[in-house]
Amino acid sequence: xxxxxxxxxxxxxxxxxxxxxxxxxxxxxxxxxxxxxxxxxxxxxxxxxxxxxxxxxxxxxxxxxxxxxxxxxxxxxxxxxxxxxxxxxxxxxxxxxxxxxxxxxxxxxxxxxxxxxxxxxxxxxxxxxxxxxxxxxxxxxxxxxxxxxxxxxxxxxxxxxxxxxxxxxxxxxxxxxxxxxxxxxxxxxxxxxx
Amino acid sequence: xxxxxxxxxxxxxxxxxxxxxxxxxxxxxxxxxxxxxxxxxxxxxxxxxxxxxxxxxxxxxxxxxxxxxxxxxxxxxxxxxxxxxxxxxxxxxxxxxxxxxxxxxxxxxxxxxxxxxxxxxxxxxxxxxxxxxxxxxxxxxxxxxxxxxxxxxxxxxxxxxxxxxxxxxxxxxxxxxxxxxxxxxxxxxxxxxxxxxxxxxxxxxxxxxxxxxxxxxxxxxxxxxxxxxxxxxxxxxxxxxxxxxxxxxxxxxxxxxxxxxxxxxxxxxxxxxxxxxxxxxxxxxxxxxxxxxxxxxxxxxxxxxxxxxxxxxxxxxxxxxxxxxxxxxxxxxxxxxxxxxxxxxxxxxxxxxxxxxxxxxxxxxxxxxxxxxxxxxxxxxxxxxxxxxxxxxxxxxxxxxx
Numbered sequence: 001x002x003x004x005x006x007x008x009x010x011x012x013x014x015x016x017x018x019x020x021x022x023x024x025x026x027x028x029x030x031x032x033x034x035x036x037x038x039x040x041x042x043x044x045x046x047x048x049x050x051x052x053x054x055x056x057x058x059x060x061x062x063x064x065x066x067x068x069x070x071x072x073x074x075x076x077x078x079x080x081x082x083x084x085x086x087x088x089x090x091x092x093x094x095x096x097x098x099x100x101x102x103x104x105x106x107x108x109x110x111x112x113x114x115x116x117x118x119x120x121x122x123x124x125x126x127x128x129x130x131x132x133x134x135x136x137x138x139x140x141x142x143x144x145x146x147x148x149x150x151x152x153x154x155x156x157x158x159x160x161x162x163x164x165x166x167x168x169x170x171x172x173x174x175x176x177x178x179x180x181x182x183x184x185x186x187x188x189x190x191x192x193x194x
Numbered sequence: 195x196x197x198x199x200x201x202x203x204x205x206x207x208x209x210x211x212x213x214x215x216x217x218x219x220x221x222x223x224x225x226x227x228x229x230x231x232x233x234x235x236x237x238x239x240x241x242x243x244x245x246x247x248x249x250x251x252x253x254x255x256x257x258x259x260x261x262x263x264x265x266x267x268x269x270x271x272x273x274x275x276x277x278x279x280x281x282x283x284x285x286x287x288x289x290x291x292x293x294x295x296x297x298x299x300x301x302x303x304x305x306x307x308x309x310x311x312x313x314x315x316x317x318x319x320x321x322x323x324x325x326x327x328x329x330x331x332x333x334x335x336x337x338x339x340x341x342x343x344x345x346x347x348x349x350x351x352x353x354x355x356x357x358x359x360x361x362x363x364x365x366x367x368x369x370x371x372x373x374x375x376x377x378x379x380x381x382x383x384x385x386x387x388x389x390x391x392x393x394x395x396x397x398x399x400x401x402x403x404x405x406x407x408x409x410x411x412x413x414x415x416x417x418x419x420x421x422x423x424x425x426x427x428x429x430x431x432x433x434x435x436x437x438x439x440x441x442x443x444x445x446x447x448x449x450x451x452x453x454x455x456x457x458x459x460x461x462x463x464x465x466x467x468x469x470x471x472x473x474x475x476x477x478x479x480x481x482x483x484x485x486x487x488x489x490x491x492x493x494x495x496x497x498x499x500x501x502x503x504x505x506x507x508x509x510x511x512x513x514x515x516x517x518x519x520x521x522x523x524x525x526x527x528x529x530x531x532x533x534x535x536x537x538x539x540x541x542x543x544x545x546x547x548x549x550x551x552x553x554x555x556x557x558x559x560x561x562x563x564x565x566x567x568x569x570x571x572x573x574x575x576x577x578x579x580x581x582x583x584x585x586x587x588x589x590x591x592x593x594x595x596x
Contacts (some may be wrong), residue, residue, distance in 0.1 A: 024380050025209055029208075029209035029381060035379065036378055036379065037209075038374070038378035061478035062476075064342070065564060
């Protein structure tokens with residue numbers, strides 16, 4: 001990794017955008033990267049739009065300002081289309097991954113995304129999490145999809161660290177751990193590019 | 195530096211938020227007493243610490259109280275009784291402790307308290323600025339600021355040693371920037387429990403209430419005849435904290451490999467223009483300095499770590515060669531001559547033979563983002579002042595809508 005990567009996560013309160021950025025950071029930290037993960041705090045409530053961020057680098061990170069030009073954007077809720085411009089600030093050759101049942105070709109005109117260098121990916125993270133975890137919590141499959149679309153981490157690195165983290169949190173619910181790991185794997189396989 | 199690294203203890207590389215790092219430091223300190231009021235504006239620090247108590251990881255008496263005023267009162271009592279005592283707070287919580295902050299320092303109790311810097315209401319705001327801690331700058335507490343989670347972690351242990359040093363015996367607050375550091379996850383290298391325990395030693399203050407063989411009076415009436423002397427003794431102790439801060443920083447460097455002092459100088463040696471700033475903004479400013487240096491501009495930075503005691507002699511020495519200084523304050527004094535860092539630094543430089551020109555930027559109130567462009571703008575204005583030789587305006591508001 002030549003330079004610092006910045007990621008922006010969009011979600012609604014309760015979908016796990018903050019947790020996604022924390023898990024992403026921890027997985028990158030586990031393979032020796034320098035990381036930051038920070039949510040954008042406001043008057044959060046279930047369903048309200050929230051954002052969360054990552055910085056990932058091989059060198060120590062001293063920046064403590066907000067992320068303006070994220071190379072990668074993960075959108076946990078496609079109902080933002082038309083109300084929140086989640087393409088804002090994304091530079092040339094950026095990547096946007098959206099949780100939707102639609103294809104990238106169907107999504108692109110809806111986003112008014114005219115910059116052809118920005119690559120668009122879609123994945124049905126709600127469907128995957130309902131199948132694997134039993135609830136529409138799209139954050140872990142979205143990490144899998146983002147990792148596939150960007151190559152920012154290896155899948156095995158991500159699975160290994162996420163397992164460790166979830167084992168701490170869900171000691172008494174092993175089915176949740178396996179479900180999340182399956183969801184990451186499936187999203188990694190099923191994410192579609194243009 | 196390589197020698198220091200060889201001497202340094204083995205460390206664990208962890209991804210932690212600032213709050214987690216400070217709570218972990220508290221677990222390793224394992225104070226005898228922690229008192230806290232568990233609701234906003236309290237921090238996650240004591241919430242995490244309470245889980246350590248519940249899980250039996252620490253042998254600490256945890257006292258849930260009904261307000262921040264009571265939290266500080268409870269630790270004043272336990273510290274006077276001879277117990278290593280801590281609490282934590284933020285913003286309006288610190289404001290509610292006000293009365294007791296002075297009693298803690300006036301009673302010479304070495305209480306250590308993490309403070310997550312957040313704006314004071316109103317209007318209601320929960321984001322970062324330094325108004326809370328700056329309001330307490332004359333309360334007789336040592337004040338140590340942290341740039342990131344690593345420094346917050348490291349500063350906690352050093353604060354315990356500084357506060358409890360027999361030449362000092364003063365309370366100390368260790369601050370981090372609210373949300374930016376407190377809720378942001380970063381890499382923190384942590385020391386093992388035994389290394390920390392050995393560094394801290396056993397808590398011992400010269401006199402305590404429970405030492406029945408040597409009875410003392412705590413919190414007596416001291417009117418016109420003695421009050422003044424106790425205040426001068428406090429000022430004297432604060433001055434004596436200066437060599438202690440350096441001595442303990444050196445000792446800690448041997449364990450951690452990380453160097454601390456009153457402030458950090460970043461590319462300052464040959465700087466023509468420099469910014470002086472506290473806290474997390476220093477990290478962002480370092481990137482601006484590097485960018486400007488690539489253009490051939492001699493930009494530098496001084497990150498102030500210790501605000502009380504204010505290291506004015508050392509600051510003068512470090513900044514004397516700089517042509518123009520911009521002081522960034524994350525709090526305002528409302529029509530005073532600039533923010534607190536600016537007015538104190540500028541006053542300190544008054545008797546220098548050749549004085550740098552100095553201007554003030556008040557920024558980031560209520561968590562307003564301070565980005566690379568804003569800091570670069572400030573440096574460009576310092577370069578203009580260097581050209582014209584004239585400071586037109588003492589106080590500038592950086593990043594505010596006109």
